[in-house]
Amino acid sequence: MNPLDPLFEPRSIALVGAAHTEKKLGGVVLKNLLSFGGEVYPVNPKYDELMGIRAYRKVRDIPAPVDLALILRPAHEVPDILRDFGGRAKCLIVMSSGFAEVGETALQEEVKRAGKEFGFRIVGPNCMGLYNPYRKLDTFFLPPERLHRPKKGNVAVISQSGAILSCLLGAVKDSRSGVSKAIGYGNAVDVTESDLYEYFSGDDSTEVVVSYLESVIDGRRFIRSAKGLSEKKPLLVLKSGKGTSGQAAAFSHTGRLAGRYEVFHSIVKQWGIREVADFDELLDATKALSYQRRSRGDRICIITNGGGSGVLAADECMRQGLEVPAISGEKKERLGHLFPDFFVVNNPVDLTAQVKDEDYVTTLGELRDEYDGFLIIALPNVFGITEKLGSLLAAAKSGLGKPMVAHIAESGITKRITSLLERAGVPVYPSPERAVRGLRALLSK
């Protein structure tokens, strides 16, 4: 039993600030809550019914205690609302903004005190809420046609920023992955990244955790919880507020000091917590980890039909601390016999513009025991590459037992090949370097 269970898997939910129309944020949230299976108690001083369900004029009118209360009312009303929930809610999400991020620190302190006084766990304020597709639970104030929700999956998304949360959800959906849970926790007056790391550490539906951070509330606890989580499943951290401008921006955003980035960076490095450099790297690593399991090793084999793309990939391997060792003499001879003279049997293996689909599989078959991870690069604008490449590689992957990622360059048949590969669990990337960054996430030394 985790203290955040009533947050992520509530049986009952109150919504203070519910509205009758989706033109208001409180209406959007209510609409999204209608598919939730448990009890929902909308609160609005003017209505006895909203969107077909019984509504309550005041918090105190709600007939039973709730696991989770959502608050979407102007900032100055929030402390009173919290007091009204005293003893009658386990977790609260204060979505309203107008607290420390705009200088209203006293108001935020009041929220914090109310939480302590009544023993609530509070998420927010100034936050996006949460999404748990396994429970059809969706508290976002953005309608599905504006923010496309990903399907059920194995990625937990934790973001201090609602904007980044929504971008991450969009990206998870685009990469054909799915989420286990997603939460935006904003100003972090009570529930912090560390609470969430501890929760996801024990959450079975979560296999990968992605965390966007602007500030760390308690450094020691962050290290302990991030390290504990990292030992169980992959955790990817993107820390922003790195320079003085970014730090000022982070402060105006969540009213939290970002702290000196150099300190953060050296600490996470020391404790083996995986930090990514930017948004794209976060997406690329997340995609890889949601598709495949990590394994040990750093010896990469690159199989390409475009020489230049292979060279760029080899360069990126170096930057990422991965090796691209030459093919052993024996294997070189064997492949040399199987292929025409102008194929470059080296690492990268360059199958040139004269490639045929089967050549990739032949190469993989010969080299599968020699390397720890495989990068397939295909430029499908030559004749010899057809849609069949997708199913051939998908079949080869199933028996490989090692990480494999692909970069398929843009052409008329790229979408089809990508779809076949991704359905078979091979993540596909739009550039050689991004594919290497994906592969990097799957390998540990």
Place this chain on the structure above:
Amino acid sequence: MNPLDPLFEPRSIALVGAAHTEKKLGGVVLKNLLSFGGEVYPVNPKYDELMGIRAYRKVRDIPAPVDLALILRPAHEVPDILRDFGGRAKCLIVMSSGFAEVGETALQEEVKRAGKEFGFRIVGPNCMGLYNPYRKLDTFFLPPERLHRPKKGNVAVISQSGAILSCLLGAVKDSRSGVSKAIGYGNAVDVTESDLYEYFSGDDSTEVVVSYLESVIDGRRFIRSAKGLSEKKPLLVLKSGKGTSGQAAAFSHTGRLAGRYEVFHSIVKQWGIREVADFDELLDATKALSYQRRSRGDRICIITNGGGSGVLAADECMRQGLEVPAISGEKKERLGHLFPDFFVVNNPVDLTAQVKDEDYVTTLGELRDEYDGFLIIALPNVFGITEKLGSLLAAAKSGLGKPMVAHIAESGITKRITSLLERAGVPVYPSPERAVRGLRALLSK
């Protein structure tokens, strides 16, 4: 008059290795040449006619000297073919592979000697050929349905690798830019990047030059020509073969030594030649430069409705050496009066989830004289952002006279807003960091 004029703007072309069917590379090239306005002389020992035009059995049967000869025959036949053209061609493109890249250095030397002997300019061998949409000239051996050609535009693409050339062309097309000329020069036995820099320096239809390099043939000449070109128009260089693996790969690819990357890097830095780090950065900078002119300054204003996205952008500005200075007291007060209390009037300006389209324009109007470049970030999953944002920003850009780029996060209306912005010359990027890298390319100190 540049010695490469007959290459890029030939009046007549011979194709040795022409074929009767598009199932062969020589047939694809011939098909692509059919839309060329000048004379085309296909050569094939078995046909008097190919694809409806007169063909010639031997090179010596071609009735007139040509500006450009394309050679697509096995490597060992190439030296004889060159001799047959003696005195009867100005430029040749040897597309065939099987030279130094697979160890056939003697054969490559023979090609080089023949070029010197007869005064030809030779492109290749082991190369992709060229594309000049202004002359409907297309010598690629890839059919248009496999490699989508970009429209006419202002970007010259120079690539040692055919694979990277085709990826760059695809990306230029996707970014709604167009090319002036594109050329893949492979093993660079004669025509090198330096010849091409000199050519594009004087080419009026070219406003931006993008160069993918694996090896530099003559260091001093490279510096001179790259510097000369950079003084006239933006040149972006992506150098691969950076580590030992990449260098080995580059050697197997074009038979050229990549050289020590550290030396290259420090030289280009010293001479003010703009080097990009990877493929994506090359694309992002190219897109920006093909849309807008460079201007001076490093003071960036970030206008966002997503706090976290603004923080990531501010961080990237720092990494790119750009400033994000605070808003002056006077402007801060003015905007404070115009906007609700919970808007963060700072830099980044955070218009929050309560933004309306017009708020971006109001902010731009107030701050246009205070900064050197503008980054617009919109997360259109909130109610207040509509398609109208595209036309409003397009109008604001037209009077701005300074660089402006945008990051529009994924949502139902992103495509439409992007299309409006890009038609108005505002490049749109898929992440905050990539948008900053685009903006960086437009600013010089």
